[in-house]
Amino acid sequence: MGDExxxxxxxxxxxxxxxxxxxxGARTIAAIKKRTRAGMGLCGGRTCGRLLAxxxxxxxxxxxxxxxxxxxxxxxxxxxxxxxxxxx
Amino acid sequence: xxxxxxxxxxxxxxxTAARLAESGFxxxxxxxxxxxxxxSGANLSLVLWSDAEPGISLALTxxxxxxxxxxxxxxxxxxxxxxxxxxxxxxSLILEGMDPGAILAGSAHLAEGGFRTELIDPVAxxxxxxxxxxxxxxxxxxxxxxxINPFLFTLAWADRARAAGASVVTNTRVIGFRLDGDRIAGLxxxxxxxTGDLYLLAAGAWTRGLALTAxxxxxxxxxxxxxxVTEPLPPILHGLVGEAGDRRIPFELEIAAxxxxxxxxxxxxxxxxxxxxxxxxIGQVSHGDPGINQDVRPxxxxxxxxxxxxxxxxxxxxxIIRAWAKPVPFTPDHQxxxxxxxxxxxxxxxxxxxxxxxxxxxxxxxxAAAIIDGDLGPLRAFSPGRFEE
Numbered sequence: 001m002g003d004e005x006x007x008x009x010x011x012x013x014x015x016x017x018x019x020x021x022x023x024x025g026a027r028t029i030a031a032i033k034k035r036t037r038a039g040m041g042l043c044g045g046r047t048c049g050r051l052l053a054x055x056x057x058x059x060x061x062x063x064x065x066x067x068x069x070x071x072x073x074x075x076x077x078x079x080x081x082x083x084x085x086x087x088x
Numbered sequence: 089x090x091x092x093x094x095x096x097x098x099x100x101x102x103x104t105a106a107r108l109a110e111s112g113f114x115x116x117x118x119x120x121x122x123x124x125x126x127x128s129g130a131n132l133s134l135v136l137w138s139d140a141e142p143g144i145s146l147a148l149t150x151x152x153x154x155x156x157x158x159x160x161x162x163x164x165x166x167x168x169x170x171x172x173x174x175x176x177x178x179x180s181l182i183l184e185g186m187d188p189g190a191i192l193a194g195s196a197h198l199a200e201g202g203f204r205t206e207l208i209d210p211v212a213x214x215x216x217x218x219x220x221x222x223x224x225x226x227x228x229x230x231x232x233x234x235x236i237n238p239f240l241f242t243l244a245w246a247d248r249a250r251a252a253g254a255s256v257v258t259n260t261r262v263i264g265f266r267l268d269g270d271r272i273a274g275l276x277x278x279x280x281x282x283t284g285d286l287y288l289l290a291a292g293a294w295t296r297g298l299a300l301t302a303x304x305x306x307x308x309x310x311x312x313x314x315x316x317v318t319e320p321l322p323p324i325l326h327g328l329v330g331e332a333g334d335r336r337i338p339f340e341l342e343i344a345a346x347x348x349x350x351x352x353x354x355x356x357x358x359x360x361x362x363x364x365x366x367x368x369x370i371g372q373v374s375h376g377d378p379g380i381n382q383d384v385r386p387x388x389x390x391x392x393x394x395x396x397x398x399x400x401x402x403x404x405x406x407x408i409i410r411a412w413a414k415p416v417p418f419t420p421d422h423q424x425x426x427x428x429x430x431x432x433x434x435x436x437x438x439x440x441x442x443x444x445x446x447x448x449x450x451x452x453x454x455x456a457a458a459i460i461d462g463d464l465g466p467l468r469a470f471s472p473g474r475f476e477e
Binding site (some may be wrong): 003010011024026027028030031034035037040042043044073074075078079080081082083084085086087 | 318
């Protein structure tokens with residue numbers, strides 16, 4: 001994957017930015033998110049999560065199975081505030 | 089030169105690591121998760137002087153505030169990161185039934201410290217924040233404070249520490265201290281032992297539990313704070329808007345009075361601020377958990393969303409995309425615990441800060457000076473031993 005490829009569409013984060021975060025010490029998807037915002041957009045990382053894991057595996061040499069998914073952050077999908085406010 | 093092991097890669101741990109590494113010490117920072125995984129990053133991104141007294145003193149707050157722009161410019165130049173530091177106003181909405189005079193009187197000391205704090209009326213509030221619904225609002229406390237990206241702020245210190253030769257070891261859980269008489273001999277971690285000459289415990293809400301493994305019982309407790317963010321929105325808020333209340337300190341004191349076990353205690357305080365990315369950050373629901381809890385509870389999103397709908401009705405259809413729960417430490421006297429531990433000569437503690445984002449650049453300098461010269465200076469007020477006296 002070239003450095004210019006956009007891996008997180010919501011936040012427009014490129015593979016090069018993710019690689020730079022890994023070079024700066026990121027060892028988990030959660031750490032990549034904090035530096036680059038990848039996975040912090042509307043889709044909640046649903047699209048880019050696997051790509052971030054793959055880049056981590058490639059850059060660090062860790063097997064894919066050792067790369068933990070980021071902590072789950074509710075809600076599961078975006079919910080309008082007005083709908084949430086009316087919940088019992 | 090002694091080797092220094094710092095437990096906790098939050099703002100205090102990373103900033104102090106940078107200061108010490110730049111003074112030539114060999115520094116290792118160790119954290120159970122990533123850099124800025126705890127309370128340093130789970131907040132409304134505010135750089136507040138308004139927590140001074142009962143938080144840290146006005147004199148230290150003033151110095152930290154005055155030094156901050158130069159510290160941030162230096163950090164940005166070294167890291168190449170834009171820390172999104174910007175002045176913003178903060179408005180605490182005073183609801184009907186509250187006494188604005190008493191609320192302002194409670195802030196009189198801030199004005200004496202040279203911090204502008206004044207009451208403004210609903211017309212003036214509307215002029216500053218036209219999107220805010222002012223139903224039931226009689227006035228607001230207006231203050232000129234600041235905001236910053238707390239993730240990048242902490243990461244910039246971690247980068248600076250690494251650039252000066254420090255080692256930042258993440259995803260490695262510290263299990264506890266290993267003692268040799270009254271000295272700390274090492275750390276047991278999930279990846280094996282780690283040893284140094286001097287240990288700095290800066291682990292936020294995890295500090296108390298780790299100190300207990302060395303037989304030290306600190307009166308430091310925590311709340312679990314929950315908050316959420318919306319999808320990115322066009323600019324709607326210029327500063328922080330919150331509903332004023334005086335419930336936080338009694339809430340914390342009640343947890344402290346119960347020895348840290350505030351099970352069942354819950355506090356909802358509405359506040360919102362917009363990040364430079366456009367997301368509205370909405371806080372906060374607090375709980376008095378005795379242990380560490382990082383799961384968002386049922387009812388939290390409802391209460392946070394209700395605040396947004398009540399005060400910013402034009403964006404009621406905005407989606408909430410993410411919520412989190414993080415333990416945030418506090419102490420019974422609202423002062424941090426910073427200093428060497430009398431019973432354990434090679435252990436230094438730095439935890440329990442109320443407004444870490446404003447004070448840490450200065451605090452990390454003072455901690456480094458205390459470790460290098462043994463001169464505690466203004467840190468004397470934060471001594472871990474003060475609770476025994």
